[in-house]
Every structure is written in structure tokens, then in C-alpha cells.
Amino acid sequence: MPNSATIHDQAASERPPLRIAVAGLGTVGAGVIRLLEENRDLITRRAGRPIEVVAVSARDRNKDRGIDLSPYRWEDDMDDLAALADVDAVVEVIGGSDGPALTLARNTLKRGKPFVTANKAMIAHHGMELATIADSSDIPLKFEAAVAGGIPVIKALREGASANRITRVYGILNGTCNFILTKMEAEGRDFADVLTEAQAKGYAEADPSFDVDGVDAGHKLSILAAMCFGSRLDFGNVTTRGIRAITAADIREAETLGYRVRLIGMAEQGEDGLYQCVQPCLVPAEHPLGYVPGSLNAVVAEGNFVGRLFFEGAGAGDGPTASAVVADLIDVARNEYGPAFAMAVETLEALPVADSGGRSGKSYVRLIVADRTGVLAEIATAMRDAGVSVESFIQRGAQDGAALIAMVTHEGEARAVADAVSRLTASPNLLGDPVVMPILDL
Amino acid sequence: MPNSATIHDQAASERPPLRIAVAGLGTVGAGVIRLLEENRDLITRRAGRPIEVVAVSARDRNKDRGIDLSPYRWEDDMDDLAALADVDAVVEVIGGSDGPALTLARNTLKRGKPFVTANKAMIAHHGMELATIADSSDIPLKFEAAVAGGIPVIKALREGASANRITRVYGILNGTCNFILTKMEAEGRDFADVLTEAQAKGYAEADPSFDVDGVDAGHKLSILAAMCFGSRLDFGNVTTRGIRAITAADIREAETLGYRVRLIGMAEQGEDGLYQCVQPCLVPAEHPLGYVPGSLNAVVAEGNFVGRLFFEGAGAGDGPTASAVVADLIDVARNEYGPAFAMAVETLEALPVADSGGRSGKSYVRLIVADRTGVLAEIATAMRDAGVSVESFIQRGAQDGAALIAMVTHEGEARAVADAVSRLTASPNLLGDPVVMPILDL
Known part of the structure; x- marks a missing residue:
């Protein structure tokens, strides 16, 4: 047959x-x-x-x-x-x-x-x-x-969700980072170690910076944002933080708190303008983005009538990418296409850049400090002086006289957390760079 | 601004x-x-x-x-x-x-x-x-x-995945059933009990049969199948089994085996024709369909180049449904539409109905039997005579001299399991109807 x-x-x-x-x-x-x-x-x-x-x-x-x-x-x-x-x-x-x-x-x-x-x-x-x-x-x-390889997310947002005011679009937009983070999580290994393996297997480039520093995800995010918000594409104002600083210990602490560490690109149109940021975040274990395995990509969009939409699939590879290219060709062959960014480009709005410091939420803060008398007080003072209220606080002995401090803050402005951390950077007790990750509560 | x-x-x-x-x-x-x-x-x-x-x-x-x-x-x-x-x-x-x-x-x-x-x-x-x-x-x-309310799944499959030969499409296509099953799972309650609550809250109709017997999901499945396979829509040959017979005990047994019970509509185009079936299945806990919460819908499609795509969102409600209706209107206003079923209707193929008995896989079989000597032998004999090989077998004492038997078969044809069960239906030891659910291994 x-x-x-x-x-x-x-x-x-x-x-x-x-x-x-x-x-x-x-x-x-x-x-x-x-x-x-x-x-x-x-x-x-x-x-x-x-x-x-x-x-x-x-x-x-x-x-x-x-x-x-x-x-x-x-x-x-x-x-x-x-x-x-x-x-x-x-x-x-x-x-x-x-x-x-x-x-x-x-x-x-x-x-x-x-x-x-x-x-x-x-x-x-x-x-x-x-x-x-x-x-x-x-x-x-x-x-x-x-964007997102084989997932028809441009189609779905541009046309499928076209009746909605999209308030927020976010997701896992880089498969290499998700592969590395989920492997670190499953095997308790550190970043550099897993990256080397990924490079050997061809899952990561010899120069991995486009992927692991969030640039590639930033490219995709800026395209999604323009498509969703009817705004001019503005890659220059995407903030990118990569995953190089994430350790196996961060992933473990996140896990005990009920979260998973994922590289999230998020764009949001708020009262004060357009927010676009790629950064590692703590995602609730029960959030659909928490389940995205290996090198897959996933996109969440929230519309004012449709609610939350979630799309998952292969974000790279010859088959999935070819699938998306040929879908576009079929649209061209059918003569079914509209303006490149869903509406006439001259009507796309130049949105101001939102103040990312004013974003509110909980944060995860991890420090490696010298295990000395007074360090705890120093940290607590910095938090207090910056106006950061701490919800949970864990200190664990690390190696060589060092201690790991992992905190979750109460809801508050991102700038306050940044301020608290900057108060500590000059301290001789701080060993290595602090890691701050927002907690996604969506 | x-x-x-x-x-x-x-x-x-x-x-x-x-x-x-x-x-x-x-x-x-x-x-x-x-x-x-x-x-x-x-x-x-x-x-x-x-x-x-x-x-x-x-x-x-x-x-x-x-x-x-x-x-x-x-x-x-x-x-x-x-x-x-x-x-x-x-x-x-x-x-x-x-x-x-x-x-x-x-x-x-x-x-x-x-x-x-x-x-x-x-x-x-x-x-x-x-x-x-x-x-x-x-x-x-x-x-x-x-289909699937606010999820732009017709758009995504008809146009977004149009370059692919879709081999299989399946998903959670009825929010009422998913609401009931996930609530039964979370609260350990039985079907009738949860249905009554859902009706009181307006989540289920006074006459729930369209939903809980799988008819509504069957309507949607037949539309998806035609769209994906380029075949003539054939609702008359969708097999539907609903969720009325599922008990809290089934959900518990499934859970201990690492599965969740979900009402799955599945269409597949095989060598022998078109298979379309809506029935409760055991879904691996780590499969994306295992996570779909409450009344959401979700669709999985497998394409020969794109691999597995997964879409999730609100399957009903005024906002999501209006979102989909107005997306269609926007396509009409833009003059971007093609044939209703993606290709000229006269070129849609009338596929023969696949032999569902020949489908291969593992099955979950649950019986309530009288707790008497010889019952176990009776069941084992029926399985052997029908050629069904059992992978795991649990007997638990139930109430009033009854016992619950839950089995998982080895990979085998569906018809053999049906044969084994039919050999038992005449037995005076069988109390109530047996429940058979395929195990989704995808």
C-alpha cells in the first residue's frame, strides 16, 4: 500500500x-x-x-x-x-x-x-x-x-498566537548549554569537565563562547521579542550572561531548594520598555522548562487571551533545521507570507530599554568565602546595608579552608542584590566570583 | 509610554x-x-x-x-x-x-x-x-x-512541520479527562467522586459522556490525522475507550511501575493503513505527556526530519478558544490560507483501517478477582494459552475477599492480551470488568 x-x-x-x-x-x-x-x-x-x-x-x-x-x-x-x-x-x-x-x-x-x-x-x-x-x-x-531550529515557533507566535498581546516570551534557546547543564545535573560534574566532553563529541564548538556565553541565545531572543511585541529588533540591548561560572555545587544547592539551573532567554514588554536578558536562572522543578532534556530547545509565550503556550523540540541539527527552512519554502511556494516581522516594519516600535535593576523577584546568591570568624557577619551586613532580605541561608564547608554560602533572597529588586554583592567583592574573604541567579517564579 | x-x-x-x-x-x-x-x-x-x-x-x-x-x-x-x-x-x-x-x-x-x-x-x-x-x-x-483550543497546533502541523512526513501524532486532547485523571492521581480518589466534583465546579458537563468516553478527543484526533497524513478524515474509524473504568488503584499501580495514566489519542500511519485510537494509556513518568497538568492539552508529532515536536497549552475556555478563532480570522484578512486540509481535498488519500489487534507493545492488565485457591492458576493458564508473556505481576488483597491483580506483559500483540482477558471473562472468579491499558513506550 x-x-x-x-x-x-x-x-x-x-x-x-x-x-x-x-x-x-x-x-x-x-x-x-x-x-x-x-x-x-x-x-x-x-x-x-x-x-x-x-x-x-x-x-x-x-x-x-x-x-x-x-x-x-x-x-x-x-x-x-x-x-x-x-x-x-x-x-x-x-x-x-x-x-x-x-x-x-x-x-x-x-x-x-x-x-x-x-x-x-x-x-x-x-x-x-x-x-x-x-x-x-x-x-x-x-x-x-x-530560532529554536525545528520548532515552528516563529510560525506559532507570528500567526498562531497573532490575536494576543504577548506579554512575555522566554525559553531554552541554546541546546549546547542545556546539554551541558543537564549533564552536570545528572552526573554531578563541573562545567569545564562536561564542556570538554561535549567538544570531543561534537556537541560543542572548539570555540564555545557563542553558545556558553549566551550570545547565540541572545540572537534568537531578540528575534522572538520583535516578533512578539511588534517592536524593532534590538539585539544590541540584550543582556547576556553565560553558564561558565555555574558549578556542580550550584546545581546541587538549586536542587535541594526545588529548582533546576537552566540558561533562560527572556523578553518582556513592561511599562518602562523592553527587557531582554539571557542568563542562567533557577527554574522550579515542576515548570515545563525544568523538564527539557539534553540538547532540546523550548519556548514559552504568554498571551493575554491564550494564556501560556509551551513548545519543545530539536533546536539544532541538520534534519530539524532543514525542516524549518523547507517549511518557509513551502509558504513561499504557496504565496502565503506576510511582512517579515508580522507587521509592516515601519510600524514596529522602537521601545526604550527597561531598567533591569528594577526587576523584582527572588534571587539565588552563591559565594565561596574563607572559612574565618567574622565572614558571616560581613555577608549579613552587606545584605542588610543593601536592603536585601534573606529567605534561606546555607553554609557548607568546602575544601581548603573555604566555605560555600548559598542564599535565597526574599522578593526584591535585582539592583539591591547586585549592590549587596558589590559590597563584598573588595573583601579579602571572598574567594572567586559570586554567582547570582534570578529565581523564575512563573 | x-x-x-x-x-x-x-x-x-x-x-x-x-x-x-x-x-x-x-x-x-x-x-x-x-x-x-x-x-x-x-x-x-x-x-x-x-x-x-x-x-x-x-x-x-x-x-x-x-x-x-x-x-x-x-x-x-x-x-x-x-x-x-x-x-x-x-x-x-x-x-x-x-x-x-x-x-x-x-x-x-x-x-x-x-x-x-x-x-x-x-x-x-x-x-x-x-x-x-x-x-x-x-x-x-x-x-x-x-483542536486543542488555544494551542496553534493545526497551524504548526499544517504549515510549521509541512516539510515532514509525519509518522505519528498523539496527545492529551481532552482537558476534562486530564483534569479528572491528574486529580485522581494527586488525591488518591476514585473516578466517580472526582467527576462529581468537576461537574459541581463546571469543569465537566452534566452529561459527561462526550468527554469521559473519549468522543471529543476522537473528533480532534481524526482532524489531526487528516492534517498530518494527507489522508481523508475518517472519524468513523476512530476507536474510543474512555476513562470511566480507571480506579485510584490503577493509578497507584501505574505509579509504582513508573507510569502515569492519561487519556491518549493516537493516530499513526503504518504499512497496513491508518490507526486511530483514543484510550487510557500508561505514559512513562518522564515523557512530556506525563507532566501535562490539570485541564491543559498537549500534542506530540513525530516528523521524519524534525523529530519529536511537543506543544502544550489551554485546550478549552473562552480566551484560548477565541485566540484560535481570531488567529484564523487574521489569516483570512491577510489572505494567507491554503486548502482546508493542507492539500487539495480530492488528493487526500482514503487509507484502509489498520489492524489494531496487530499493534505490538507492553500492556497493563488489571483484574479484580475472588481471593480463592486456584484463581492464580486460572489467570496464569489464560495468559499462557493466549500466548501472553508476563513481565511483572502483583497481587494485593482488596476488600471483602477480593484481590487486585495488576500485570505488565512483555512486548506482544494487542490481540493476544485481548484473547487472554476474554478467556477469563466467563470465570465466576472475575469480579467486575478487567482493565487493559497499553503502555506508551515512545
């Missing part, structure tokens, strides 16, 4: 195809080509017409990519694939915020051809410029794959 | 509005009107033009609905709101698989006007007929609100 993937839609397959050029033939580019090949009949049915790769381009023509490129014309000039008469749309999976990807994006949109990309860095940095070109001629600029 | 909900898009607000009629003014109808009012400016920006209610209709004009209906023209004739010259599209939130809802749907689509509905029963029973009318003139027929 034939299954639906092999059913043939005569009418659809005879319509003029959407002819595309693919720029970039790394794992994602190869994945896109493999997907278009493997699910060809199904895609033709869903798109109402065939989607055909007519040209490909990448830096190195001779690299073995594990796929047969012979059916596709090779183009040396990557900069202007859109100039080719038989190319209707361009897929960019080169990566990098500037350089060839940006040149290609500008050239494609300026020629009035649809542009589909998986490039979060480029959209985060140049999304407004590109959307302005795209919207001015009603050309599709699509980037589902740029 | 104005927030984005109150930003005004001059150009969009001056474009010709999408003028709609709303049929049905229960909680959902009132919610749609309240949402269109409250988020008016935002919706205009997202839709690119205003969405205006021009006419309303319901059975009883004089009922107090807690909203001001005076701005809207009342129409007594609900059957043909589409005949009104100033109505561009019709929203149906009356409910019921036939009767006025169906008449209105047919009349609206035949007049070539878009039709948006929250009516899962009508789509499950008449979706193919309505889609045929809609597709023949390329008219939008939209029903996001019909």
Missing part, C-alpha cells in the same frame, strides 16, 4: 516549480537538499507545486558532503545567485552575521526575490534593514530556522 | 475591514467579541486591516451574556448570515455536528465566503464535504480552535 509520502498529485506536480538556489553546503545545506529529495512528492502536494533546487554554491566545490550534488548546477558566484534567470528564490545557510550571507541577502531581496535563511546572527544584527527591503516590495524574508 | 497593543497603524486601520458575522454567543462567541474589542489595534496591525463584527446571531436574543452587544446588528436568521451584503466572513461558535452549525457552514461556503469555526464535531463528521465546497472555489475554511 502506498503511503502518503509517495502519493502523486498530478495537478500540483505539473504546476510551474519554485526554483531555488542553495548557498552554503554544510550539514544544514546538505540537509535541505536531502529533505527536498526524500520528501519530494509530499512537499509538492503541500506546496501545491514542486520545489526544485536548480543551483548550489559554497566556498569549496570539492569537499565531500555525503550527498550527490551532480543534479544541481554549481555556481561559483555566491554573491548574486538571485541574478540567475532561472532562480526564483534563494536559501542561505552559510551563517555569519555579515560577509557573504549578508551580501547575498541584500542582493536577493533587492532583486525582488524571496530569501529564506537559517541565520540567526544575521537576522539579529541586520533584520530591520533586510525587512525594510523585503517589505518595501512585498517580498518574503523568512527565517523560521533561525 | 504606549505599549504595542495601543500603537496605531494608520495605513492598516484605513484599509477596508474584514467584516464578520458571529453565530453563537455562548462563552466562546462572547470571548471572540471581547478579544476583537480588547486587542483591536494590535489585530489591525497584524492583519494589515481592521476586523469588524457587523452582525451577531444566536438562539436567544435576550439572554444576558455579560458583554455589550449594542454595537452589533442582531440577525434573527442564523442560517444564512453570509447572504448579508456587508458580511465578508462568518464565524461559527454554535457547536453541534449538524443542525444550524452545518446549515450555516454549507450556506456560507456555497456563497463563496470564508468560514471560521471552533466546531470539532462538525469538522469530524462533515469536514470532507465542507472542504470540498471550500477548495472548489478556493475559499478559506479554517478550524484552528477545533
